[in-house]
Amino acid sequence: MENTITLKQFLVQSQREGQDQIDTDLIELLDNIMSACKKIADGVKHGALYGVLGSAGSENVQGETQKKLDVMSNEVFIAATQWGGQLAGMASEEEEDVYSIPAQYPRGKYLMYFDPLDGSSNIDVNITVGSIFSITRCPEGVSDPKLADYLIPGTEQVCAGFCLYGPSTMLVMTTGNGVNGFTLDPGTGEFVLTHLNMTIPEDTKEFAINMSNQRFWEAPVQRYVDECLAGKTGPRDKDFNMRWVASMVAEVYRILTRGGIFMYPKDNKDPSKAGKLRLMYEANPMSFIVEQAGGMSSTGRERIMEIQPEAIHQRVPVILGSKNEVERVVSYHKD
16 A cells, blocks of 8 residues: 555654654554554454453453453453553553553653453354443643552543454554544554544434333333334434444444444443443443534543542443533423
8 A cells, every 4th residue: 555654653743743642652552552452453363262262261350241251351351551662651451450560660740541352252153342441641740650640530531442353453543633544554553544544423323222121221211212113103203223233343333434323321230330341441431422423421420530439440331422412301301
């Protein structure tokens, strides 16, 4: 391919153009994250050939059964990023506590939050999965961050992205100046810019939700979905299609490419949980990406990125996607 722009070239050029969020340390950190994603993509691609399918016989801090690829992906992410000198620490879905950078490595000014393998319940049936990451600055003057130092609202993110392991391996990323997509070229091993300035249409005829939980939903979500299902015969006067992949990375990528709304709302299935998805390494980074692409993200009651975190594994309801549809669901919550 001629006149291709690699991820690193794109970041360096953005830095030269004066984008304040991007500095040399961030570029190097993202380069290490991409190294991790390439290794994970290789493991996902080879599956049973590498013996990485099936359960690891353990549970993570959320009580969820870990897949072998969950464990492997977490180890790969840590190994690829802990040594570079850009991170002060990191937090993973698969780790009970925050992860301190080992003493033999220099520490930097960034904190990273990540879900090493989102949608891992789909691995054994060969459906798209991915990795999600969020990067913030470590609080000023802190070199050895403790749990409280990680509890930073999503509005303070300097970068967020996800890597999609599907028919092609893709990185979707924002540094606060729009959203861009990069496709991994298997021939060169480089992520190449293929989707410039991704934007989400304001209107849609497509919604994604786990219908098996319908009986547990609150009234505003029941009302919205009922109206979608009524189609042209209902108050919306148009037919909707429903999608559900059970992989947030796949759901959000579809919304970025053709619009839609994704909902994992608050319900009463387990009253002890405020929601299903985790704020710090799922909801916040995806909300940053969606908002930068012209969409909207909310719990139904408040903007997700404005939530003050109280715990590293905190759960929240998530409603995100095409702006006009999310606004409608929010208005039903207000009603």
